[in-house]
Amino acid sequence: MKLVSYRKGKNNPFRIGAMLDKKNVLDLEDAFRQMEIANGGEVTENFPADPNAFFLAGPDTFELAKQAVNYVELKHVEPLQFDREEVELGTPISRPGKIICVGKNYAEHAAEMKSDIPDYPVLFAKFANALIGPEDAIKKSHLTSKLDYEAELTIVIGKEASNVHKENAGEYILGYTIGNDISARDLQKRTPQWLQGKTLDRSTPVGPWIVTADEITDPANLKIKSFVNGEERQSSNTKHLIFNIPYLIEFISSIMTLEPGDIILTGTPNGVGFAMDPPGFLNDGDTVKIEIENIGELENRVEDLR
Structure with missing residues (x-):
């Protein structure tokens, strides 16, 4: 997994994401939300969108991020994601x-x-x-x-x-x-x-x-x-x-x-x-x-x- 900090537009805050490939940036919070809804119908965990909060959260959150990426790749769903050229990496x-x-x-x-x-x-x-x-x-x-x-x-x-x-x-x-x-x-x-x-x-x-x-x-x-x-x-x-x-x-x-x-x-x-x-x-x-x-x-x- 390649973890990135990204934003679309200078006035927006940076968000935690992952590179799905060399072209696409996946929003991890949205991917996690979609996985939770698919698995149980409601979001039961608080997943940080802010990159600094994400890294401070520690191993349990990192594991949830891996699960979310795997879910997206296996289920071929399309949560919030952007072409690499459309966003700024921080x-x-x-x-x-x-x-x-x-x-x-x-x-x-x-x-x-x-x-x-x-x-x-x-x-x-x-x-x-x-x-x-x-x-x-x-x-x-x-x-x-x-x-x-x-x-x-x-x-x-x-x-x-x-x-x-x-x-x-x-x-x-x-x-x-x-x-x-x-x-x-x-x-x-x-x-x-x-x-x-x-x-x-x-x-x-x-x-x-x-x-x-x-x-x-x-x-x-x-x-x-x-x-x-x-x-x-x-x-x-x-x-x-x-x-x-x-x-x-x-x-x-x-x-x-x-x-x-x-x-x-x-x-x-x-x-x-x-x-x-x-x-x-x-x-x-x-x-x-x-x-x-x-x-x-x-x-x-x-x-x-x-």
Whole structure:
């Protein structure tokens, strides 16, 4: 299942949906309502239409969403749905409780940044002000002249996780999406703490959808690439993560409780603009595309923040 946040018309709120195929967006609340009416004649459960409420609701609601999609596909009914080109896709989760990022998690990236391989995962935070959707522009603040891209596999937490053992980590993952950990290198590096270079307003694309974990058979073996204006910049595979996904879930959940809707950006491979000679930073008008195998593409244009 591919979960999306969508709206038809700028004045309408975003709603939770699912991609039935590459062309159609299904409204999950309406699909659930039709399934309930068909099965019992009345709607007995409260199904959230708001994407943030949906993700916060947790595993029981996720299961109801799967049932609704299966009902639509098996019964060939047509609840509220739209052609992909008729709607705007937003950030799948626009206000997650936590946005946790992992730095230096590919050995070759650590080397190009002239850093040692860490003994423990390097964690930092972003905040919801930074998040944008798959059709939004990356805003380049006047504060930076060194805006950089970072292609990252992103984990979405599906249920509360505290002190999880890595052997059981998969039980707590709802799914995976694509993140572009946009970084203002000049702001990032002017102090020991990276935060100010990592959470500029409207700078971090996530999407275009969340692919549920049951459809990603091996998250430890996914090709990951980035392109700037059509030029390939990064090309690697998640098998090269220093700290793999089960370990990250175990490590992070030992420090803090992870909750439904929290997201984790797992780190970027080598090939960032900062390490190029000369550096290949982003400017107004540039286009950044990220591809992750079995998930899709995330493409955004850079615009000066005016």
